Amino acid sequence: MAESSASFYTKSTNKYSGILSWLLTKDHKRIGLMYMMAIISFFVVGIIIGLLMRLELISPGRTIMDAQTYNTLFTLHGVIMIFLFIIPGLPAIFGNFFLPIQIGAEDVAFPRLNLLSWYVYIIGAVLVLVSLFLPGGPIDTGWTFYIPYSVRSTTNVSMALFAAFVLGFSSILTGINFITTVHRMRAPGMGFFKMPLFVWATYATAWIQILATPVIAITIILVIIERSFGVGIFDPALGGDPILFQHMFWIYSHPAVYIMILPAMGVVSEIIPTFARRTIFGYKAIAMSSLAIAFVGYLVWAHHMFSSGMSDTARWIFSLLTFIVALPSGVKIFNWVATMYKGSIDPQPPFLWVMNFIFLFSIGGLTGLVLGSLATDVHLTDTYFVVAHFHYVMFGGTGTIFFAALHYWFPKMFGKMYNIRFSQIAVALYFIGFNMLYFPKFIMGYMGMPRRYYDYLPQFTTLQRISTVGSWILAGTIFFIFGYFIHALRKGKKATSNPWGGVTLEWHIPSPPPLENFVKLPEIKDDPYDFSQLKEMKDE
Amino acid sequence: MSGKNNHTIGYGTYIIVWIALLAFTSITVTVAGISLGKYTLVIALTIAAIKSALVINIFMHIKFDEPIFKVFLGLSGATLLVIFILTFFDFLYR
Numbered sequence: 136m137a138e139s140s141a142s143f144y145t146k147s148t149n150k151y152s153g154i155l156s157w158l159l160t161k162d163h164k165r166i167g168l169m170y171m172m173a174i175i176s177f178f179v180v181g182i183i184i185g186l187l188m189r190l191e192l193i194s195p196g197r198t199i200m201d202a203q204t205y206n207t208l209f210t211l212h213g214v215i216m217i218f219l220f221i222i223p224g225l226p227a228i229f230g231n232f233f234l235p236i237q238i239g240a241e242d243v244a245f246p247r248l249n250l251l252s253w254y255v256y257i258i259g260a261v262l263v264l265v266s267l268f269l270p271g272g273p274i275d276t277g278w279t280f281y282i283p284y285s286v287r288s289t290t291n292v293s294m295a296l297f298a299a300f301v302l303g304f305s306s307i308l309t310g311i312n313f314i315t316t317v318h319r320m321r322a323p324g325m326g327f328f329k330m331p332l333f334v335w336a337t338y339a340t341a342w343i344q345i346l347a348t349p350v351i352a353i354t355i356i357l358v359i360i361e362r363s364f365g366v367g368i369f370d371p372a373l374g375g376d377p378i379l380f381q382h383m384f385w386i387y388s389h390p391a392v393y394i395m396i397l398p399a400m401g402v403v404s405e406i407i408p409t410f411a412r413r414t415i416f417g418y419k420a421i422a423m424s425s426l427a428i429a430f431v432g433y434l435v436w437a438h439h440m441f442s443s444g445m446s447d448t449a450r451w452i453f454s455l456l457t458f459i460v461a462l463p464s465g466v467k468i469f470n471w472v473a474t475m476y477k478g479s480i481d482p483q484p485p486f487l488w489v490m491n492f493i494f495l496f497s498i499g500g501l502t503g504l505v506l507g508s509l510a511t512d513v514h515l516t517d518t519y520f521v522v523a524h525f526h527y528v529m530f531g532g533t534g535t536i537f538f539a540a541l542h543y544w545f546p547k548m549f550g551k552m553y554n555i556r557f558s559q560i561a562v563a564l565y566f567i568g569f570n571m572l573y574f575p576k577f578i579m580g581y582m583g584m585p586r587r588y589y590d591y592l593p594q595f596t597t598l599q600r601i602s603t604v605g606s607w608i609l610a611g612t613i614f615f616i617f618g619y620f621i622h623a624l625r626k627g628k629k630a631t632s633n634p635w636g637g638v639t640l641e642w643h644i645p646s647p648p649p650l651e652n653f654v655k656l657p658e659i660k661d662d663p664y665d666f667s668q669l670k671e672m673k674d675e
Numbered sequence: 676m677s678g679k680n681n682h683t684i685g686y687g688t689y690i691i692v693w694i695a696l697l698a699f700t701s702i703t704v705t706v707a708g709i710s711l712g713k714y715t716l717v718i719a720l721t722i723a724a725i726k727s728a729l730v731i732n733i734f735m736h737i738k739f740d741e742p743i744f745k746v747f748l749g750l751s752g753a754t755l756l757v758i759f760i761l762t763f764f765d766f767l768y769r
Contacts, residue, residue: 318743346754378769382762433754434761449765 142550142647148246161246164648166253167232168548173257174228175617177219182610184212189572189606192599195591205589206275207290211267213278214295218302219260221533222391225398226344227256227309229540230337232548234313236641236648237331239322239657244315252308259302266294277587279388282369282380286361293359300355303348306394310344313337322640324659331639331663332421336401339425343390343397343432351387354380381443385436393432395529397425399536400467403489406543407471409637410486411478414664417470424463431460438507442516450509457507464500468493483635484558488539491566495531499524502577517587520580526573538565538616545620546630550647553623557615564612571605638668684733692733699726720759 143164147156157165188208191198200208235243243249267273274295276285285292317338321330330338357368358380367373369380408415415421437445437453471493480486502524506512515521546552575598580586584595591599633642640657641648661668699722706718732738737748 342750346751350758378765382765386758386762433757437761437765444769445765446768448768449761452761452764 141650142645143650144647146650148650159250161242161250162650163231163235163243163246163249164548164652166249167228167230169253170223170227170231170256173253173260174220174224177215177260178224179617181212181215181220182613184208184215186606186610188212189603191589192591193603194600195593195596197590200589202589203275206587207273209587210274210277214263214274214299216529217278217391218299219263221395221529222302222306223256223309224395224533224537225402225540226313226337226340226394227252229333229402229544230309230313230340230398233544233641234334234337235316235320236644236652237334237639238317238320239325239640239653239659240316240320241651241653242320243312244319245312248308249312252305252312255301255308256305259298259300259305262298262301263295266291266298269294279384280358281384282358282375282377283371285358286370293362296355296359300352303352303355306344307348310341310348313341314345317341322657322659328419328422329659329663330422332404332415332418332425333398333401333639335422336397336404336425339429340394340397343394343429347387347390347394347433350383351391354383354387357383378440378443378445381440382437382445385439386433389436389439390429390432392528393428395533397428399492399533400425400428402536402540402543403471403492404467405637405639406485406489406539407474408664408666409543409635410481410483410489411475412481412636412666413474413478414662414666415470416473416476417466418662418664420466421470424466427463427466428460431456431463435460438512441509441512454507454509458504461500461504468497481636484555484562485539485543485635487559487562488535488542491562492532492535492539494566495527495535495569499527499529499531503528515580517585518580519576519584519586522586523573523576523580526576531569531573535565541616541620543635544641545623546634547641547646547648549624549627550630550645551623551627552630552634553627554619557619561612561616561619564608564615568605568608568610568612572602572609573605575599575602575605633672636666636669638666638672639663643672684736688733692729696726696729 148162271291274290361368367375369375435457438457630646
């Protein structure tokens with residue numbers, strides 16, 4: 136194929152060169168990579184904070200820090216990982232880079248707005264960092280900012296909240312851009328049911344981003360007003376309703392879980408057909424289940440609040456609704472497994488990462504049912520069980536798929552191939568480290584170990600130590616992964632345009648993609664996962 | 676797209692809608708001062724719904740725009756309604 140056409144690295148959309156050609160770019164691919172740089176940097180900061188927390192917990196009592204430092208670290212770990220890594224991770228990096236290509240468009244609908252979203256993200260991130268160093272000290276409320284403590288804490292709560300407010304705007308702008316792009320920019324012949332499933336998932340995510348994020352924005356402003364002017368909105372001492380805060384916080388933050396996981400599910404739906412060499416089983420069911428998850432995800436928020444003191448009627452209604460959300464997720468898992476059945480499976484690294492995901496995410500999902508049941512939730516609320524559950528869902532789910540997506544699309548994004556042997560080792564080490572780090576937390580939580588404590592009873596020592604050693608293995612593996620990717624960038628072999636034998640549009644163009652994605656406008660004749668076109672593609 | 680919605684609204688309509696919005700705001704404030712028990716909330720929410728309908732239809736031109744935008748707005752409105760109803764399962768039975 137036209138390997139000679141200049142890639143988006145060598146040609147830019149503006150008249151500038153060097154760093155300015157990146158900072159002022161309107162190219163969705165460059166913006167995706169700028170997000171990647173920023174997001175991975177914050178991810179590394181989050182990992183280091185996590186490592187420090189685990190080190191503190193290697194033995195009972197004070198080890199390397201005092202209780203207040205531990206409080207600020209777990210808050211920062213949560214804020215950084217949730218708002219700066221997991222929420223924007225897949226849509227902002229891979230959505231930006233691949234959504235336009237997968238629908239046959241030259242760019243997103245609003246390229247300038249796209250660049251603005253990146254700047255808004257960076258401004259939000261800088262505000263988080265600034266809040267650490269201003270008088271008052273770093274925030275210590277936990278990432279959930281629960282009232283009344285977040286109104287009374289003397290740390291820089293307002294500043295950190297404002298940072299989350301700004302980051303929300305970046306998310307909304309990206310959502311608006313993606314929805315418009317999907318509606319207006321599809322190539323001729325690319326009907327809605329010819330779109331790749333990653334596009335469907337990102338589209339559903341974009342809807343959640345623009346419908347749910349304003350709720351947290353309003354909530355944050357109300358808390359800032361309450362802190363600054365003493366207006367009684369949430370604080371009971373001022374006549375407010377603290378449960379109302381929890382409602383409003385989770386009306387956003389539960390759908391946000393789906394902002395995090397839906398794009399990951401979209402990536403899975405891309406990788407499995409490619410490596411099973413079979414068209415996806417139940418294309419429409421998977422596409423519709425994304426929308427169903429996006430919708431039902433709105434109806435379950437109060438399962439985070441079973442022990443908050445809300446009414447019994449609300450408790451059983453939300454418990455029931457929580458079980459319903461398992462259905463569309465089950466549809467996806469069933470279809471993925473059915474796609475692999477009798478497939479010609481090629482266990483390349485991206486596929487192995489997906490297998491890692493299915494195992495870890497299933498544990499996360501099933502323990503979610505334990506927490507969704509009223510009676511067991513009361514026993515397990517605010518214990519390590521909850522911490523283990525959400526790390527299996529968020530990190531085992533979205534985090535694992537972040538690596539799967541990186542391994543799948545790296546050759547396309549950079550035109551270089553990484554070391555396959557190293558990546559196979561990394562998958563195994565990641566699996567071991569992950570389970571060592573988080574599985575003991577299920578046991579400790581069940582035994583009553585509360586979350587967010589910097590000290591513990593001696594009976595938990597062995598399990599805490601296993602967990603800490605697991606954190607070293609997991610973090611070491613992640614740094615190893617980044618290491619071989621950086622090595623591949625510098626000295627890796629040149630990647631072909633279609634190293635995995637994929638059939639969606641990104642595999643029809645050179646690696647790395649040309650400036651305007653397509654040398655000639657694609658004509659969409661086949662279904663997105665029709666592997667009979669592979670032979671034709673090879674002939675080209 | 677622009678060909679279809681070059682509908683212009685006269686200044687008179689804008690001023691009437693603006694006055695209506697001010698009137699509704701005054702009613703909301705007045706009602707909040709009268710003790711009507713749980714009906715206060717119902718009245719406030721009804722007035723708020725009428726006000727947003729005016730703003731969306733007239734000021735935001737949705738009344739004269741393509742049907743797809745009405746679908747989008749309807750979806751957002753339905754989501755908001757569901758959130759309200761579910762929250763009330765807590766608030767009313769607490």
